[in-house]
Amino acid sequence: MNIFDLKKLLLLFAICLIYTSILFAQSVSTFTIQKIDEEKGLSDNNIQCIYKDLNNFMWVGTAFGLNLIDGSDITIFKNKSDDPHSISNNSVTAIAEDNNGKLWIGTQQGLNSFDPVIRQFIRIFLSPEPNVQKEQVTDIAIDEENNILVATSSGLFYYDQKNSKISYLEIPGKGNEKISNNNITHIAFDKNGLLWISSYNGLWTYNQKSHQFNHEISQKNDPKYSNLFTCFIIDHLGKIWVGTWDNGIKKFDPLTKRLSTYMDSKFIDPINCLAEIKQSDNSYNILINGNCYTFDEQQERLIERDEMQYQKIKTAKTILYVSSFNQLWMGTKQGVYFSNLSKKFVNHLKFPKAITSQGVPIFEYDNKLLIGGEGKYFLRAYDKNLNEIDEYKSRFTKLNVSCLSIKNIGNNKIECGTSDGVAEINFRNHSAKFFHIHKNPNHSSTNNFITTLLKDNNQNIWLFPWRNGIWIADSSFKRITQIINNIITDYDVPKPLVIADACLDKNNNIWLSDLDEGIIFYDRKLNKFTKPFAKIIGERISIPQLLIRNNECFAFTGTTLFQWNVDSIFIHKIDLSSKIEKPITAITFDNAGNLWLATLNGLFVYNLVTKQIIQFTIADGLLSNEMNGTLYCMRDGTIIFGCPNYLSAFQPEKMLLSIKSIPQIKIVEMIVNGSPYRYDALHKMEFNYNVNNLTFRWAVTDYNNPLNNHYYYQLKGIDNQWRSTNGRGEVSFTNLAPDDYTLLLKGENSNGIRAADILQINFKVLPPFWLTIWFMAILFCCISGIFYLLYRYRLNQHLKLEKLRNRISIDLHDDIGSTLSSISILSDIVLHRKKEGDFDSKKIIRQINESSHYIMEKMDDIVWSINPKNDSLEDLFARMKNIASRLFEAKEINYEINISPYIKNIHLSMEHRQHIYLIMKEAINNLIKYSDCSDAEISVSYQSHIMRIIIKDNGKGYDAQKSFYGNGLISMKKRAEAINANIEILSTLNKGTELILSVKIK
Secondary structure: OOOOHHHHHHHHHHHHHHHHHHOOOOOEEOOOEEEEOOOHOOOOOOOEEEEEOOOEEEEEEOOOEEEEEOOEEEEEOOOOOOOOOOOOOOOOEEEEOOOOOOEEEEEOOOOEEEEEEOOEEEEOOOOOOOOOOOEEEEEEEOOOOOOOEEEOOOEEEEEEEOEEEEEEEEOOOOOOHHHOOOEEEEEOOOOOOOOOEEEOEEEEEEEEOOOOEEEOOOOOOOOOOOOEEEEEOOOOOEEEEEEEOOOOEEOOOOOOOOOOEEEOOOOOOOOOEEEEEEEEOOOEEEEOOOOOEEOOOOOOEEEOOOHHHHHOOOOOOOOOEHHHEEEEEEEEOOOOEEEEEEOEEEEEEEEEOOOOOOOOOEEEEEOEEEOOEEEEOOOEEEEOOOEEEEEEEEHOOOOOOOOEEEEEEEEOOEEEEEEEEEEEEEOOOOEEEEEOOOOOOOOOOOOOOOOEEEEEOOOOOOEEEEOOEEEEOOOOOOOEEEEEEEEEEEEEEEOOOOOOEEOOOOOOOEEEEOEEEEEEEEEEOEEEEEEEHHHHHHHEEEEOOOOOOOOOEEEEOOOOOEEOOOOOOOEEEOOOOOEEEOOEEEEEOOOOOEEEEEEEEEEEEOOOOOOOOOOOHHHHHOOOOOOOOEEEEOOOEEEEEEEEEEEEEEEEHHHHHHOOOOOOOOEEEEEEOOEEOOOOOOEEEEEOOOOOOEEEEEEEEEOOOOHHHHHEEEEEEOOOOEEEEEOOOOOEEEOOEEEEEEEEEEEEOOOOOOOOEEEEEEEEOOOOOHHHHHHHHHHHHHHHHHHHHHHHHHHHHHHHHHHHHHHHHHHHHHHHHHHHHHHHHHHHHHHHHHHHHHOHHHHHHHHHHHHHHHHHHHHHHHHHHHHHHHEEHHHHHHHHHHHHHHHHHHOOEEEEEEEEEHOOOOOOOOOHHHHHHHHHHHHHHHHHHOOOEEEEEEEEEEEOOOOEEEEEEEOOOOOOOOOOOOOHHHHHHHHHHHHHEEEEEEOOOOOEEEEEHHHEOO
16 A cells, blocks of 8 residues: 555544544543532632631631531631621631641631630731731641641741740841742641741741751752742642742652753643642542643643533632542632542433433343434434444434334344334344324324333234323234223223333233323233222322332332332332432332432432432532433443433442442531530530520531531430431520430431431530429428428417416416405305304405405406407506506505606517516515505616516515515516516615516517
């Protein structure tokens, strides 16, 4: 072959390649990139920094606030002018975390420390001027001893956290060079503890031990030097990759000091961010600016990333952050994007336009994937990777016909149910034939709209035209007969069947799904159609599809799955509404026996053994969550989803493997009465009874689809089952009764994988003191004591009354009784002597009269003393004054009675009143009878709760030491002792007598 022929052959080959690429569509495999912006709750779309803390919470700094993305919610922190514990400025430029879990936040106006538990900021002033925040923080690094290195546009600051001391570390230089040296863009520690610094004048290192700066990349060692270094990263081998303003990428080896510069015409924008990512083959690439390029170190060239181009993420300024599990976060001016770089297992084929207005039938034939459509897309062939390998539009003259179903009839032939009869395609000679139902008993326009068909063991073809019953044809289609039109009627009018799917079981019986009448069974032996489950699932129900696997049948309607055995009449309803919110549209089994379900809310897989349900969404690589189409499992296990706009293909085992990791669950925050509270996981927390609001926030730290994780709680003893929180890990309790409580918290990621742990929070609401056991015991004792005292009081009163009665009875017996006895004796004497005639009775009658007066007076004293109306001292001394004045006047004794006015409202008990009255009366009677005085004085005084009664005279007196105490004096002393009073009698011969009674008034 000569050179000219070779050139023609190469040109022809190139043209064929170009034609093929145009003719056959190619699939694209991408990883999924998601976005969080202001519409989803972010404080601002202008992202300035991203950080993942030790709890796996994501922190996003924006130009207008700090954002916490915890896997449950987005919490925003902003400056509040009236709150000194709020962040110093809303423009957040750097975030770091020390070993104690404290966050350090850099802003345009200085540094802040942040306690994530109590949600409080402390402002750290870098400026020597007190209370002035003017330094713009560009980056933060923390050493092993928890000291903070703060990069700013004016230099490096060192904060000794232990001693709360700020130091300024100045990079040396002169003039403008010094200013550029200290205009720092990025800092980071390497594994040896050496601090690396990029600035407006190259790359530097700082040794904390020697306190020395070293200019690692400068004009001296870089022939392609450009002074503005914008960023750098330290890769997994410890090499330094540096981004520049206008001089490409530089790689620096700290050990060999070798420096390489890589320039490319594609570097139009300054390189402001770099990140190292690990590929699926365990190799590493350097991602640049997020502008769809990575740097391949082995090839030393830029590589365009098609998957990022496919997601249409391009921005001149990007913040890159690679977190654990190789998850890439990209901050832009349009929000934050994030993606798991390991999730790249779904192939998609997007059609230029919808290939049909009907459903998309899928069938595997001869290792080809046949996809049905409409018109020129009537039937096309693809490989399992969705690369188009053939199309059959040229075989048909009716290009407006839709392919509705595809079945294999053998002999290199397939039959397609179409919108215009049955199409038989022979792959051996590439011929095609159409067969039609010519009879039209229902006079319907859809008589040849064959939604599906079925070949039985007798080689007959069952046809199911839309709303035209069931027909059967022989293998040559020469005889086509309707075997049933309807089962039920509407208003006495036959309602034709609308069969959507049909399957042949092991007994050669046929199970059919009807869009109006549910599940229909054809018993071949009885040649009879029935609806065996109508009483259980309903007479009118729409069943769009059914499958038979290992003699088990499966069908669905809405979010309910039906399962039954072909040899049984029992059907099992599986309600999936708790996990699947929107209707199921298609089902298929994978080779492992898992049931996959396409729904209007994503793709689900249901394990029939464990009953576990897992969900996949656009976060896992799907093009859309609204999957209204067809599912099909190929012989090699590849599952295909087809709808009018695209095809998707994936390996189920890889899909399931991608979510194998178990998510973690964390307590985010605890709020008590509206204020943050420090959560204690080791001890039971106790709260006062006046705590009327408890809020618990928890999160599943899975960021595959962080705002769609699922959360549940159960308060033991109150909730009998788990309660859903509707997608947000937060629950509040108000006015809990005093008791011990155990709160259980759990969560699932967006796929439905449950977190490894169930959080258990033990706490106690203390009762008010009046409901405590000790208070109840004291109260019981007090009440018991009160009742006992009341009982004792009543008993004492009863005893006092008995005592009074006894005393009165004694008095009556002693005084009045003896007096009455003397009266009786004197009366008898008068009676007996009178009979003798010479007896003078006047003297005896006079004695009787005196005794009678004595008795009356005694009775009057007793009655008066026990009368409760006379219980005041005023009444007592008024009576005594009356008695004394009468007696004194009768004996012509000069007297003086002085009673203090302070006793006016003093009340005494009956016993005290009686004893004082009788003592005074006895003393006055003795004065009248025996003193022979001319003057007498009675005085009553009251001071310091002591009442003093003095009765004295100027009579003849007596010698107290020689005199014998009579009954009157003895009686007075006993009465004084009975009321704890003190009685003193002072007497001198011929000078009178003085009686002093001192009574303590309580």
